[in-house]
Amino acid sequence: MSSTLLEQKQTPKPRIITTELRLTDKVFRGVVTGGGLISLTLLGLIGFFLVYNGFEAMRSAGMAFLTGFEWVDAVPENNQPAAYGIGAMLYGTVVTGILAMIIGVPIAVGTALFLSYYAPAWLKKPMVVVVDVMAAIPSIVYGLWGYFVLMPHAEYWAKLIHKYFGFIPFFDMPAPVFTRSPFIASLVLAIMITPIITAIAREVFAQTPLERIQAAYALGATKWSMIKAVVFPYGRGGVVGGAMLGLGRALGETVAVYTVLNLVYDIRIEVLLSAGGNVASMIVNKFGEADFVELQALMAAGFVLFLVTLIVNFIANYIINKTARE
């Protein structure tokens, strides 16, 4: 009697639920899986190619490859060995990237807010198109425009900044050469990354739930206080993710920076000075006349840049996805 009771009380094990896909579903799954795998494979192959070719350079230089400031070829006559270090270039890349964010993100967020909540309907659509087209302009065009049009003005702004904020070490000026500085390169980068950040910010701002917007307005909110209370908290993650995507682009940008930046193998904190660094630009700069050993070092530099941008993009995707889930 008691044993039957006991048996009745036993909870069953969870069943294993399986689904047999139809043939059409299987075919489609194969096609899309293949597509996904191809891009993953490509990414892996590129990484492998860079590691394979650059490994020797990285091995011989060790950590000095990341921390060294020098990039000199071997000169056998003087018994001088080759020294390849991308420290200064890496530093310059980060500085221009961050500066570009500082300049570009507020512009992008402002543009996105304007487009989402302030622009009249007749202006909104054409402006969205214009901003999107900005993202499609080749970077060499930005570089040339930056060199010939922006730089003369930016030089003047740099002088003003130096004059009034020169006491801040960043804006100090050891030599009065204001052209081709990290500051100007960052301006060009900021303009280049604004469209993508704007597009993503606009997208998340537009998804702000109407009920929350109405709730804020119904409480007597002004438009600005509504945006602060509802739109920003909702869109924060998307904007951060968009900014990281922009940063990824800024870090990897090559030609535009090469055009407007004076590459100097030294770490300087003065951003207005005509001396900066950028890994991608350096690779372009050295690639044409590199011998075999230097080429290996360039490959290694490319691998470091590849890793950095990959990490930044992963973080960006993570933030965007996390926000989307919330």
Place this chain on the structure above:
Amino acid sequence: MSSTDGKNTNNDREETMSQVTGKQSRAIQDPSTIKQPVATHSLSDVASARRAKFGQPTNGSTGLEAKGVHAWFGKKHVLEDISLDFYTGTVNALIGPSGCGKSTFIRILNRMHEFIPTASLAGQVLLDGKDVYESGVDVTKIRLRVGMVFQKPNPFPSMTIRENVLSGLKLAQIKIENSDELLESCLRRAGLWDEVKDRLSEYGGALSGGQQQRLCIARSLAVNPQVLLMDEPCSALDPGSTLRIEETIRELSSSMSIVIVTHNMQQAARVSDYTSFFLSDGGPGRLIESGTTAEIFTNPKQKRTEDYVSGKFG
């Protein structure tokens, strides 16, 4: 709901009302109202049990008044010539089938109507005799005085319970000193204090649907509105939460006028002093009949009102 339950609820409510408002003494003293035997729990009984507070302007306020309001969405005429007076200190129910313009009308009252891109309107909405649509009127001030509770509970998820209640002050850039006092009184008036007093720094989204809706009511109360608009506030809630909110509405009606859109006849009969019946016959929504709730539910003048409140259509 069984008839005995319903009767108890009615009596409870009468007592609550008299305790809170002190305005119901007339109704209590009137033996015909309170002692009336309620044999069956019909809508008309419910409605009769609740005696309308015949609205008198209090403190020189004439409350909220709509005068000849028309509304359009694009070219579609959705409301035609609605004139309604909402006295201070009364609960006003707007009833009618879906699509008859009740929600549009209620949103016109605090200028939420204009958020719909193609929306337009004619007529006047007078708040204390002043047209809220007059040019130069600060719309945020109007919405401070005419609060709104929406169909779907919409607390700000990025804010804590405390921040949610006080959000109206922040949004309207009002500074106050004793915010803790205000917080407690708003939550108490919304009937939520006991449930959340120990978790004020939790996020608003962590509450149940009914609690969220009462949080939204508390939030509207913090800016001390003189009119509270409620657009089907209980339609997404379970009966228990609905009951709590109805109690809240009755308690609030002592200090402000309330306009409530509802599809629930029982609810209209239970909580309101006045009821207005809207109907659209395919064209724009019209105000068919308006009167005290007892009148509308027991002795409507219009055949269509009678058909609707007795459940023949709608």
